[in-house]
Amino acid sequence: KAKAAGRNTYRFFSPGMDAQAHAQLRLENDLRRALDRQELLLHYQPQINAQGRLTGFEALVRWMHPQRGLVPPGDFIGLAEDTGLILPIGEWVLRQACLQARIWALHCAARGRPPLRMAVNLSARQLQRPGLEAVVRQALLDSGLDAGLLELEITESSVMDDPLYTLDVLKGLRQLGVQLSVDDFGTGYSSLAYLKRFPLQRLKIDRSFVDGIPHDEDDVAIVEAIIALARKLKLQVVAEGVETEQQSAVLQRLGCDELQGYAFGRPQASGLIDRLLDTTWRDGLVSAPGLQTPA
Numbered sequence: 001k002a003k004a005a006g007r008n009t010y011r012f013f014s015p016g017m018d019a020q021a022h023a024q025l026r027l028e029n030d031l032r033r034a035l036d037r038q039e040l041l042l043h044y045q046p047q048i049n050a051q052g053r054l055t056g057f058e059a060l061v062r063w064m065h066p067q068r069g070l071v072p073p074g075d076f077i078g079l080a081e082d083t084g085l086i087l088p089i090g091e092w093v094l095r096q097a098c099l100q101a102r103i104w105a106l107h108c109a110a111r112g113r114p115p116l117r118m119a120v121n122l123s124a125r126q127l128q129r130p131g132l133e134a135v136v137r138q139a140l141l142d143s144g145l146d147a148g149l150l151e152l153e154i155t156e157s158s159v160m161d162d163p164l165y166t167l168d169v170l171k172g173l174r175q176l177g178v179q180l181s182v183d184d185f186g187t188g189y190s191s192l193a194y195l196k197r198f199p200l201q202r203l204k205i206d207r208s209f210v211d212g213i214p215h216d217e218d219d220v221a222i223v224e225a226i227i228a229l230a231r232k233l234k235l236q237v238v239a240e241g242v243e244t245e246q247q248s249a250v251l252q253r254l255g256c257d258e259l260q261g262y263a264f265g266r267p268q269a270s271g272l273i274d275r276l277l278d279t280t281w282r283d284g285l286v287s288a289p290g291l292q293t294p295a
């Protein structure tokens with residue numbers, strides 16, 4: 001199987017393959033070359049606090065495919081995970097995001113502004129692979145980024161696969177000084193007992209619950225419950241997928257610490273973020289529709 005074959009092995013087309021398998025295999029072979037051909041890039045999506053201040057970004061990978069154009073991660077991360085390609089890709093994402101975060105940290109320091117955080121998604125495969133801690137340490141060293149400005153996002157399912165091993169890994173990462181958050185919270189299954197034992201700083205409420213706000217009573221109840229749980233466990237809460245003024249207002253009222261979504265900015269290339277930092281966001285305030293912000 002391709003999984004075992006590893007990074008530098010290509011699989012070949014055979015006459016019996018159906019069209020879908022054929023297309024999948026082509027994509028896989030293209031993905032193997034994507035890193036070397038420098039076809040991967042990061043977009044950055046702003047996160048803001050309940051006062052409308054920019055607090056940091058989430059790095060989101062994209063693939064600029066020579067024929068297909070910009071491929072969203074939903075179309076290739078699964079494949080990268082199945083083939084093991086997520087290991088080199090994930091390491092590249094981490095290193096790239098740290099370098100960019102360091103640039104923005106210097107930008108902020110020069111203007112007397114608080115530094116901005118950088119969140120990076122980790123896949124289960126990365127978490128399970130021995131040596132993650134060394135990879136993260138090296139990315140921090142090589143970029144010069146303050147460990148406290150790096151946040152690693154993990155998902156419930158990747159944690160619950162092997163909670164004892166994960167606990168060890170997370171403790172090691174935490175000792176480096178990085179922050180840890182649970183992504184898409186509420187969509188997987190978490191053992192609350194483990195949640196309590198993991199050295200986490202933040203929960204990210206999944207977009208699917210934010211979608212239903214304010215009209216779906218069940219979604220409102222779930223968001224309220226997550227915020228209450230986070231409070232008890234002394235974790236911060238970030239809502240993702242915030243698209244409307246009304247959602248912002250409700251989430252702020254419910255006590256959400258931070259918000260992320262199209263209402264405040266789409267994921268964008270670093271050059272565009274640079275310009276926003278110099279213009280619209282010069283004073284650290286993001287145009288925050290729906291939020292009650294102090295004058």
Ligand code: C2E
Nearest residue numbers: 060061072073074077093121122123241242243261262267
């Ligand atoms: P995620 O980590 O939960 O990232 C949030 C996703 O929601 C992003 O999709 C973002 O563009 C999208 N989003 C943000 N705000 C809104 C909004 O207001 N409305 C809607 N409809 N969507 C919004 P994207 O960039 O397509 O990424 C999808 C998923 O791919 C990510 O979900 C993450 O699980 C994965 N991914 C992205 N980059 C990486 C990476 O570097 N490594 C790994 N392992 N996974 C990644």
Ligand code: MG
Nearest residue numbers: 058121153183
């Ligand atoms: Mg994420």
Ligand code: MG
Nearest residue numbers: 183184204240
């Ligand atoms: Mg998410």
Ligand code: MG
Nearest residue numbers: 121155183184
């Ligand atoms: Mg996710």
